[in-house]
Amino acid sequence: MSVCRTTAPNRPKKRPIFCKNTGFRSSSISPNIQCSTENRKTACCKCCRKGAGAIAFTPLAQGLLSTKYLNGIPAGSRAADVNSPFLQAESITEDVLGKVRKLNQVAAERGQSLPQMAIAWLLKDPRVTSVLIGASKTKQIEENAAALKSARFSAEELDTIDKILS
Numbered sequence: 001m002s003v004c005r006t007t008a009p010n011r012p013k014k015r016p017i018f019c020k021n022t023g024f025r026s027s028s029i030s031p032n033i034q035c036s037t038e039n040r041k042t043a044c045c046k047c048c049r050k051g052a053g054a055i056a057f058t059p060l061a062q063g064l065l066s067t068k069y070l071n072g073i074p075a076g077s078r079a080a081d082v083n084s085p086f087l088q089a090e091s092i093t094e095d096v097l098g099k100v101r102k103l104n105q106v107a108a109e110r111g112q113s114l115p116q117m118a119i120a121w122l123l124k125d126p127r128v129t130s131v132l133i134g135a136s137k138t139k140q141i142e143e144n145a146a147a148l149k150s151a152r153f154s155a156e157e158l159d160t161i162d163k164i165l166s
Contacts, residue, residue, distance in 0.1 A: 053127065053128070053129030053130075054125075054128050055128075055129060055130045055131070055132060056122045056128050056130070056132065057132040057134075059115075059118050059119050059122050059131050059132075059133060060115050060118055060119075060133075060134075061087070062078060063077065063079070063087055064079075064087060064092065064096070064100060065103070065114055065115060065118040066114070067104065067114055069092060069097065069100060070101055070104060072092075072097070079091075079092055099164055099165060100114070102164045103117070103161065103164055106157065106160055106161060106164070110150055110157065111150060112146075112147065112150050113143060115140075115143060115144060116144065116146055116147040116150070117147070119131055119133070119144055119147035120147040120148070120150060120151045121153070121161070123147070123148075123151055124152070124153055
């Protein structure tokens with residue numbers, strides 16, 4: 001899907017961050033639950049080959065994996081803004097919305113919100129050392145942090161998610 005990128009469009013590729021005297025290495029990537037399996041593997045493996053951890057950003061796919069788009073594009077949203085360089089209205093097709101709705105159902109069955117499941121899904125990968133959230137409200141931070149309460153996935157849940165996204 002078009003919301004998955006390992007680097008932002010029209011930006012130079014980011015180089016891994018190397019902290020002097022610590023040996024710490026990291027790189028930012030933007031895989032999210034909607035990325036294809038191949039894109040997820042590519043993004044994280046590039047980091048791992050260099051011995052770096054991956055810091056995931058845009059875990060909610062620019063807001064698509066928030067609950068605000070479940071019924072289409074709301075007025076005043078990022079996708080509704082024709083000048084937004086981020087989430088584009090044309091990328092939110094009925095097929096994409098159908099998948100987001102199915103993911104939302106899986107999240108509800110897990111006792112989580114869709115954003116919580118999307119964050120937990122990223123954190124299940126041992127190569128991901130951190131997930132950057134773009135919360136603008138305290139309530140969003142609290143909700144996103146609650147993803148840690150149910151961070152494990154059963155094999156059946158992972159299979160269901162893969163089937164939804166394929």
